[in-house]
Amino acid sequence: MKIFYGVQGTGNGHITRARVMAKALSKAGIEVDFLFSGRPKDKYFDMEVFNGYQHREGLTFNTENGHVSYFKTVLQAKPIVFTRDVKNLELDGYDLVISDFEPVTAWAGKMQEKTVLGIGHQYAFQYDIPRSGTDPLAEMVMKNFAPVSQGIGLHWHHFNQPVLPPIIEISEADEVMDESCVLVYLPFENPKNIIRCLSAFPDYQFHVYSPIEFTSEYQHIFYHPLSRDKFQRDLKKCTGIISNAGFELASESLQLGKKILAKPLHAQMEQISNAAALEQLNYGKTMNELDEAVIEEWLHDNSRVRITYPDVAGVIADWIKQGMPELKQDFVNEVWSGVEVIRQ
Numbered sequence: 001m002k003i004f005y006g007v008q009g010t011g012n013g014h015i016t017r018a019r020v021m022a023k024a025l026s027k028a029g030i031e032v033d034f035l036f037s038g039r040p041k042d043k044y045f046d047m048e049v050f051n052g053y054q055h056r057e058g059l060t061f062n063t064e065n066g067h068v069s070y071f072k073t074v075l076q077a078k079p080i081v082f083t084r085d086v087k088n089l090e091l092d093g094y095d096l097v098i099s100d101f102e103p104v105t106a107w108a109g110k111m112q113e114k115t116v117l118g119i120g121h122q123y124a125f126q127y128d129i130p131r132s133g134t135d136p137l138a139e140m141v142m143k144n145f146a147p148v149s150q151g152i153g154l155h156w157h158h159f160n161q162p163v164l165p166p167i168i169e170i171s172e173a174d175e176v177m178d179e180s181c182v183l184v185y186l187p188f189e190n191p192k193n194i195i196r197c198l199s200a201f202p203d204y205q206f207h208v209y210s211p212i213e214f215t216s217e218y219q220h221i222f223y224h225p226l227s228r229d230k231f232q233r234d235l236k237k238c239t240g241i242i243s244n245a246g247f248e249l250a251s252e253s254l255q256l257g258k259k260i261l262a263k264p265l266h267a268q269m270e271q272i273s274n275a276a277a278l279e280q281l282n283y284g285k286t287m288n289e290l291d292e293a294v295i296e297e298w299l300h301d302n303s304r305v306r307i308t309y310p311d312v313a314g315v316i317a318d319w320i321k322q323g324m325p326e327l328k329q330d331f332v333n334e335v336w337s338g339v340e341v342i343r344q
Contacts (some may be wrong), residue, residue, distance in 0.1 A: 001321065002031045004091055005098040006105025008058070008146070010038035011187070012226070013248030014100045014120065015047075018169045022049050023117065026315035028321050031193040037104050043211070047227040050070035056085045056104045059145070086111060096320065098212075099146050106146035116148040116322070119167070119316065121247040122270060124153025130280050133264075133272030152316065152327070154247070156254065156307070157281055162332050165339055166251035166312045173285065181238040182299070183258075187289065188244055188265055195221055197290045204299060206242075209233045211221075240304070242295070246269035250284065257306030257344065260284030261298045283307075304342065310338030 003025065007018040018034070023064035025032050034050040037058025047053060082104070091097055097109035100120045103261060109116035125131065125142055137206040153163040184206050186194055198206045199218050206221045209231055216223050224230060235241070235252065240259035245248050247270075253260050262284055264271035278284040284306050287294040315335055319325070 001029075001095050002093065003033070003096045003098055003320075004035070004094040004109075006031050006035045006037070006100065006102030006146075008014065008038050008101040008103075009036040009044065009195035011246055012143050013246045014102075015044075016169075016248045016252075017120065018100055019049050020167050020169050020313045024311075024317040025320075027314070028317040030317065030321065033094075035102065035105055037085075037102055044251050045226060048308075056089075057081055058085070059103050085175065096324075099148055101146045103146045105122055105251045106148055107288070109149075110147055115150075117320075118146065118148030119154075120152075121154050121274075122146075123148070123151030124155045124161075124163045125270070125273070126151055127153060127159070127163060129153075129161060129163070129273070130277040131153060131269070131273040132276040133267070133269045135269070151325075154312070156251065156277065156283060158332070158336050162327060163331060164316075164332065164335055165309045165312050166247070166255075166307060167316070168248070168251050168255055170255075170311060172307070177239055178205075178237050179239045180204050181234070182206050182211070183231075183234050183238040183243075185210075185241065185242045185243045185249060185261065186290075187211050191223075197292050197295060199298060201296065207238070209234075217315035219313075232290065240298070242298075245274040245278070245286070250274065251309075254283060254305055254307045255309055258305055258340075259301070259304040262286045263288070263290065306342045306344060308338075308340040308342075310335060 010012045022032060034053040035056060037056040040049050041055045041282050085104050086107045089104060091108055091112050091114055097116045098113045099106040099118050101122045106116055122142060136211060138285055154166050155163045182204050187210060191210055191212055194208060195216055198221050204220060207224060208221060209224045209226055211226055215224055227322055236256060238258060242261045245262040245264035250260055262275050262278055264275040275286040279286055285298050
């Protein structure tokens with residue numbers, strides 16, 4: 001069996017999920033070719049598992065100081081380039097096309113009348129799950145950005161809907177957690193604003209990972225360029241994370257039992273809905289702006305949630321190999337029976 005797999009590369013969450021799926025599909029004996037879009041090719045890192053992936057410009061959202069700008073998103077879009085990439089992507093010879101919210105692959109599959117399977121958090125929004133910050137434009141984008149024949153939605157809880165748990169690497173936290181260590185990943189925020197907020201808490205060590213290089217004048221605030229291995233080491237060591245409300249990092253943090261403080265991107269329906277779900281499930285805290293008072297309260301709150309997730313990537317790879325039979329509720333329930341939630 002041969003699969004063409006497109007991955008949205010704007011944020012690192014989609015790539016992290018794709019890494020896990022790449023290993024599961026390979027273990028199942030399935031050949032996969034990958035395509036990534038959404039950021040310049042030289043901005044990807046630690047991509048060895050994808051074995052010579054393809055790259056296209058694709059589509060991405062413009063963000064500035066924690067806000068999504070739909071106006072600038074439209075201005076920076078290159079419809080002629082996008083249309084050309086969709087038209088020129090050859091999918092003959094592939095048994096299945098998969099899209100993790102990647103538009104070039106999804107639209108090329110649609111135009112060539114291929115079966116396109118969507119795997120990702122965005123596809124959970126076709127069901128009745130917590131949502132907030134929605135509007136007609138956001139709904140239209142969610143539906144048409146990367147259209148698929150069938151979508152497998154992922155979420156932290158089933159909400160009595162046919163969605164599956166997150167796809168994450170099964171790993172363990174360090175036995176000794178550093179209660180003073182906090183991981184910070186706010187790639188869409190201005191680093192100066194981040195440093196200003198964190199400077200008020202010298203009793204903690206903040207390890208800030210950012211795509212933008214900056215200099216910290218504070219001894220307790222450390223800047224790190226993006227690196228998967230170093231990031232994972234700090235994630236396992238830290239007591240908690242301060243991040244935007246992306247799905248994948250929160251999923252990893254919940255599995256490792258880290259407390260979460262999430263600041264969703266403004267005007268980004270998915271992240272605002274993720275924040276609402278974290279609050280509803282009591283899995284984490286949220287803030288609408290970088291707020292020192294909220295951060296201080298969160299730092300002194302030692303409650304956290306640890307969730308054990310099953311090997312969802314392996315389940316999906318086996319399901320694909322079996323010919324993608326109908327996802328019946330009994331199958332979904334069986335997957336969720338492997339989830340254990342422990343509140344600490």
